[in-house]
Amino acid sequence: MIQAIAFYMFAVLLIAAGTLTIMSRNPVHSVLWLIVSFFNAAGLMVLVGAEFIAMLLVIVYVGAVAVLFLFVVMMLNIDFAELRAGFMKNFPLGIAIALVLLAELILGIGAYGAGVLELGTPDGSAAPLLGRSNIENIGALLYSDYLFLFEAAGLILLVAMVGAIVLTHRERATAHRGHQDIGKQNRRRPEDATVNTRPEVGKGVQL
Amino acid sequence: MDYANSLYLTGPEVFLSVSGLILTLIAAWGGQKAARLSTILAVGALVGASIITAAFLINPAFEQGGDAFGGLYRMDAFGSVSKLLIYLAGIGCLIVTPRFFDKGLEYRPEYPLLVVFASVGMGMMVSATDLMTLYIGLELSSLSSYVLASFTRSDDRSAEAGLKYFVLGALASGILLYGMSLVYGFSGSTSYLAIRPAFEGTLGTGALFGVIFVLAGLAFKISAVPFHMWTPDVYEGAPTPVTTFFSTAPKVAAIAMTARITLDAFGNQADAWRQVIIFAALASVVVGALGAIGQSNIKRLLAYSSINNVGFILIGLATGTAAGASAMLVYLAIYVAMSLGSFVAVLMLRDKDGNQVENMADIAGLSRAKPMIALCLAAMMLSLAGIPPLYGFWGKFVVFQAAVEADMVVLAAIGIAASVIGAFYYLKIVKIMYFDEPANVVTGKNDLAHWTVLAVTAIFVSPLGYLLTIPMGALADRAAAALFAVV
Numbered sequence: 001m002i003q004a005i006a007f008y009m010f011a012v013l014l015i016a017a018g019t020l021t022i023m024s025r026n027p028v029h030s031v032l033w034l035i036v037s038f039f040n041a042a043g044l045m046v047l048v049g050a051e052f053i054a055m056l057l058v059i060v061y062v063g064a065v066a067v068l069f070l071f072v073v074m075m076l077n078i079d080f081a082e083l084r085a086g087f088m089k090n091f092p093l094g095i096a097i098a099l100v101l102l103a104e105l106i107l108g109i110g111a112y113g114a115g116v117l118e119l120g121t122p123d124g125s126a127a128p129l130l131g132r133s134n135i136e137n138i139g140a141l142l143y144s145d146y147l148f149l150f151e152a153a154g155l156i157l158l159v160a161m162v163g164a165i166v167l168t169h170r171e172r173a174t175a176h177r178g179h180q181d182i183g184k185q186n187r188r189r190p191e192d193a194t195v196n197t198r199p200e201v202g203k204g205v206q207l
Numbered sequence: 208m209d210y211a212n213s214l215y216l217t218g219p220e221v222f223l224s225v226s227g228l229i230l231t232l233i234a235a236w237g238g239q240k241a242a243r244l245s246t247i248l249a250v251g252a253l254v255g256a257s258i259i260t261a262a263f264l265i266n267p268a269f270e271q272g273g274d275a276f277g278g279l280y281r282m283d284a285f286g287s288v289s290k291l292l293i294y295l296a297g298i299g300c301l302i303v304t305p306r307f308f309d310k311g312l313e314y315r316p317e318y319p320l321l322v323v324f325a326s327v328g329m330g331m332m333v334s335a336t337d338l339m340t341l342y343i344g345l346e347l348s349s350l351s352s353y354v355l356a357s358f359t360r361s362d363d364r365s366a367e368a369g370l371k372y373f374v375l376g377a378l379a380s381g382i383l384l385y386g387m388s389l390v391y392g393f394s395g396s397t398s399y400l401a402i403r404p405a406f407e408g409t410l411g412t413g414a415l416f417g418v419i420f421v422l423a424g425l426a427f428k429i430s431a432v433p434f435h436m437w438t439p440d441v442y443e444g445a446p447t448p449v450t451t452f453f454s455t456a457p458k459v460a461a462i463a464m465t466a467r468i469t470l471d472a473f474g475n476q477a478d479a480w481r482q483v484i485i486f487a488a489l490a491s492v493v494v495g496a497l498g499a500i501g502q503s504n505i506k507r508l509l510a511y512s513s514i515n516n517v518g519f520i521l522i523g524l525a526t527g528t529a530a531g532a533s534a535m536l537v538y539l540a541i542y543v544a545m546s547l548g549s550f551v552a553v554l555m556l557r558d559k560d561g562n563q564v565e566n567m568a569d570i571a572g573l574s575r576a577k578p579m580i581a582l583c584l585a586a587m588m589l590s591l592a593g594i595p596p597l598y599g600f601w602g603k604f605v606v607f608q609a610a611v612e613a614d615m616v617v618l619a620a621i622g623i624a625a626s627v628i629g630a631f632y633y634l635k636i637v638k639i640m641y642f643d644e645p646a647n648v649v650t651g652k653n654d655l656a657h658w659t660v661l662a663v664t665a666i667f668v669s670p671l672g673y674l675l676t677i678p679m680g681a682l683a684d685r686a687a688a689a690l691f692a693v694v
Binding site: 145146 | 276350351353360
């Protein structure tokens, strides 16, 4: 009973947040609604027993991707009014793509319902978990059978980080520019700092 | 799973990874000043990895090779020979690098670090017996390469090369992954050992699509026609030491990886992949030969030359026999020496301001200004053209011999015809250097590191190289046999 209530709550909120994502005028609001929908999708995943995917949704999508979106939306000066200007012109194309996606969904669900595809058990229950949660199962595989690949993937991330630093980080040419050097200021004599000149008429001062 | 055994088998990668991590720390704390120290340590790490690989090769307990980490990775004679080639090429490229950056360009300790990590990835590629290992190794080496290509940030061409390489490389990775997902879907496994029996008999359309997409992705990485378009631009734009690296080590790795996946995983579907490889070989040989004719930039010309050479190497693979694979390895070894030598010779050409000379017109009459460089470069060019007393001829000879033995006379004939066309532009460089009016652009001295690498490669491609024919042939035969032993 509680499960059913939770399911309908998450599902309704998910669809509502998804609709608001595409309906809201302000792109920042869109991204925020997207985050709400990610949270609700994560709730749905917990309900079907896929808690690892739920955590991924929160950590990866909410934590990284959505924040990145927010960054892009807020940092870049995109003229959204101009982007929307072609809406009516592209409307038929958008509808066509939406229809194609809808047809694919119907075909896919139809094939699954007819038993052609074997993605899982038809009653929706997953394969038995050998008495462990699927996080434990994934961890057991990742740190034993696939240890080598896991470490190598870590190296890839390290290379990506080093690469980003190499390509963007610049050391300042003068180490302490902008710092006040009092000794240097005190050592300065008026005769070094000032020059008397007598420029001719019509000529500028030569420094 | 036996971890001690697995760690022993993955020794070169483990050693290089640990060295790479130490180099990261040195780069982080040492900063700019540690660049030379970092280079020396990276060369040391690659030498160490070569020693570990060589020790494995002569270890009688692993004569037949061994699987590590439950079949994700296989260390055998084929992998060891390819790795030795990769590490030696990496050492050669690193030795000649610091001098290039002396002239105002920024050399930093991250450069050798990236080369070391790229070598880890390439080692994984040649030893991969699982699609996942292959992909992760490939990405590790590619990602390092993208950064290396745009290493000189002050140079627009370098940035352009890096960006182009990155975008096209990402596209190729996508194609490769799509193919892999199809192969996985239709065979039910990512392991070569399981894919092979699953792909028996007539191949379904979906599985065939997967095989073709995998080959297309790999063809990009070895810059075989029709996926070669990035090569001239990237080779021209990237800093010359990086181009030297690109044209040697990653090429060995990508070709060895392609050989292993076609001969092992798709071994039962030879007819399916051989058509693709034969087409790529022929197209590369012809496009490489014709495309180079109009070039006026030496690096661009050498890029087309590398496309052309990849075609010859693929002829060896296209035979699908052990003799062909062995010929392919022999050609690869000679090609690495020729390519390294040519690029180092180009690297030594500097004008009076210390800038790199890349224009063909500027090397006119080089034989009078710099007789030794001209002689070595001429030897490389004649060897690349496959003119008999030089060692490059032997590589072409074994490849064509393998093709004729496998009843692929037409392929061999077209290859020979294209190598005659290719001889035109190699000879043109020799003619410009020896018979044209001196342009007197190239001046300046070169340091010992360049001379050493140039001398070693020049001796290797000279007729003296034939002394190595028998040991090298035996090693290549053993490596090729290891590839076919899995069956």
